[in-house]
Amino acid sequence: MFPLNRYRTDRQTTMTDQLLITIDGPAGAGKTTVSRMLADRLEYRYVDTGALYRGVAYAARAARVDPADEDALAALFQSMRLSFRRSAGENRLFLDGEDISDRIRTPAITMMASAISAHKIVRQNLLALQRNLGKNKAAVFEGRDMGTVVFPDADLKFYLDASLAKRARRRFCEMPAGSGQTLEMIEKDMRIRDRNDASRDIAPLRAADDAVCIDSSDLSAEAVVAVMLAKIQQRLSK
Numbered sequence: 001m002f003p004l005n006r007y008r009t010d011r012q013t014t015m016t017d018q019l020l021i022t023i024d025g026p027a028g029a030g031k032t033t034v035s036r037m038l039a040d041r042l043e044y045r046y047v048d049t050g051a052l053y054r055g056v057a058y059a060a061r062a063a064r065v066d067p068a069d070e071d072a073l074a075a076l077f078q079s080m081r082l083s084f085r086r087s088a089g090e091n092r093l094f095l096d097g098e099d100i101s102d103r104i105r106t107p108a109i110t111m112m113a114s115a116i117s118a119h120k121i122v123r124q125n126l127l128a129l130q131r132n133l134g135k136n137k138a139a140v141f142e143g144r145d146m147g148t149v150v151f152p153d154a155d156l157k158f159y160l161d162a163s164l165a166k167r168a169r170r171r172f173c174e175m176p177a178g179s180g181q182t183l184e185m186i187e188k189d190m191r192i193r194d195r196n197d198a199s200r201d202i203a204p205l206r207a208a209d210d211a212v213c214i215d216s217s218d219l220s221a222e223a224v225v226a227v228m229l230a231k232i233q234q235r236l237s238k
Contacts, residue, residue: 018137019044019232022146025160026194026205027110028167033221034160035142038228042140047084047133049143049150050113051093052126054104055082057113059095067115077125084133107181107189114193117144118200144197147208156235158228159207162217164190 039046059080065072084091092101147157168187197205
């Protein structure tokens with residue numbers, strides 16, 4: 001385990017070690033892998049906030065709700081219930097009591113989640129849930145606006161990026177056999193999603209002004225985590 005108590009003094013309380021850490025960045029940058037590894041090293045909770053938007057997209061698709069219809073999306077929030085539960089050592093996403101964690105990782109849900117996330121009504125409804133999840137700190141939050149909107153006062157913020165070619169290649173290697181997705185298709189979808197996420201009016205994808213930016217194009221997940229741990233050590237030594 002990472003030695004969190006290394007820099008503690010008699011004046012510091014136990015809350016010194018209870019940090020709230022955010023990791024933002026585009027698809028395929030390695031956020032999920034790195035966030036899980038970092039949370040494991042710190043013995044913190046890992047929260048994949050992108051799964052919440054995918055969950056909303058999944059619910060909208062199942063209810064045949066047009067992702068552009070804000071009134072229908074508002075009504076959807078009144079009837080559905082999203083929650084995280086621990087199962088087999090990991091957080092699983094449940095919709096109305098049903099585990100949908102493995103159903104929200106399709107290309108269709110990915111693109112729909114990107115479209116839905118641009119709506120103010122969706123972000124308003126998920127904001128309170130995300131902040132409630134982080135109120136006790138000791139957590140690593142992965143997403144796209146964690147450090148800029150959801151937790152602007154987070155103890156430490158990271159922005160993880162990589163070249164489009166590297167990100168597309170990583171996502172392609174993660175796809176199950178028979179998915180029908182080619183490298184070219186994945187890169188095209190990522191390019192569209194990057195443009196949509198960065199240009200939306202509400203909570204556009206960008207690095208927080210005080211975020212530590214890391215280019216993972218030529219770094220392994222272990223190397224990225226090492227950089228993050230070094231920054232955490234610096235934070236705790238102050």
